[in-house]
Amino acid sequence: MNSSQCPVCFGARLKEWGTKNGYPIYQCTECTHVFAGEVKLASNIEDEAEFRRHITNGAADDDQAQYEQLCRGEREGGHVFLTTRMILDDLQRQQCENKEWLDIGCGSGYLLANLQRRGVKPTGIEPGGWGQIAAREKKVQVVHGLLELGTFSKKFDYVSATDVLEHQSDPYVLMKLIRHYLADTGRAYLSFPLADTFRPWLMRARWAMVIPPTHCSFFTRKSFARLAAKVGFRIEKFAQYNSTGFRGWGRLGLRLAAANKIGDALRIGDQGLVAISPLAPRCDVKLPAAADD
Template sequence: MRNDRAALTIKCPACSRATPHRLLYVKNSCNILQCRDCGLGRTEVSSFDPLAYYDEGYFSGRQTDGYADYRGAEPVLRREFAGTVEFIQRRKPRGCLLEIGCAYGFFLDEARRTGFEVSGIEPAEAAAAHASDLGLNVVCGLLNEATLNSFGTLDVIVLLDVIEHLPDPQEALALLADHLRPDGIIVLTTGDFGSLAARSTGAHWRLMTPPQHLWFFNRDSIASLAHSVGLRVESSDHPWKFVPLSLIAFQAGRMLGRKIAANPAGNRLAIPVNLFDAMRVVLSKAPPCPETSHP
């Protein structure tokens, strides 16, 4: 249920200033607020430990808001990731690529096969260990300055359904921008809070899963966030995605209050899905402002 009580003024990372926020609803005992200026949604949560939350269980169906069986769906995921690599190569054919939240390394492995020099950061120990077993350069931990320094400057930085999980998306994007080469790009995917699906289903939106999801972006708020750290939106779209049937069943069960376990057949099969409520955004460094000439 929506709540239109008096607005609360708090700092919005996309607007880079204190703005009025309204309480939309309460979900999973968390208040969901929205900035009245840019539309960025946020989860109010007193404490959240990502290192404790994103464990092996998150990828194997033991967490309500995680994946049904990430490793079991590897062939389907690799097919989807290969398409993302192809999308990136049309903009940046080669170079140094870093993925934030690289899970078991399937995307990085697909990118490596096309000639990218790849590396990743992943908080879940078991997932990071599996990626390392594939021969990938993956650091287990959180995104921070110390971790990024080990990778140098980068041509491509990828965040696939990650930015909504980060405690401070503005600080994270600023760090990434500092490590991006002048002609580099950041490719991210996240839910579209301004989509018809999100607006019509409200607290029941499939991506409204606090405290796992801390932020809910629309096109305006992601553009404002990018601008605040010297980046600009090169393109944005709502791509089709091949989704394992096991994950579809798992998420449908969550929305219906039931737990549906993954099965091998559901892991192997996938269907193309597009509810037009998930966006893919390409960011690049904004050109410097031209110097003002004086007579």
């Protein structure tokens, strides 16, 4: 795959959205996926400072500061709070006690801690050092590193990757890993910025979610459906939500939670949460040989 090729459908007919941080931003005219060109795969980056820039947006220099910044999303109405609540609401209809759960890119560990309180057995994996701070502070299990084949020798009943797909210059690789680690009867939850919504339609490359090289992949409903089908997943649920209020919400004296509800009612939310499950494994039934009379 090169940067003039769509990482979802491999199409080469691209529309320019502009540039951001020196990276060209394209939209594929075939599957509508939006992506930043010329971004390296995180697993190919050996320089530690550059790796950190790729996974943190250079927002915080040290792990403690990054952990504290991530924790700000846990406040009522915050992004991490909302994403976690939507997943927990969906789980209410399922028997998830004692089930094994893998949370990829677990950040501040908020989802892990909430799952643990519900009797789930969660494991997190996080390439940033703040994951180990989360493990200590929230008393959860977090592996330090990037997920690869062979990181774990078991399958999980559930896999989640909240706000991880937008960091992948080749999202196909991550989706294949999710399929690899998910049991055939399992369910996965993914959240990511949604590019076929009002803000990106208006702002294009100036959309706040476009932060290459950190955020470099932006799905639409169509491009996500394309990728999910390619990897062998059925989409069970697809929810659009708002997590950043709207312009001027603070001056109106609103709380973030209330501002987000108004955003949801107006359908201006630029985030998506999906639940997916593996398509049934292909059944290769052998027909009995014709009986000899």
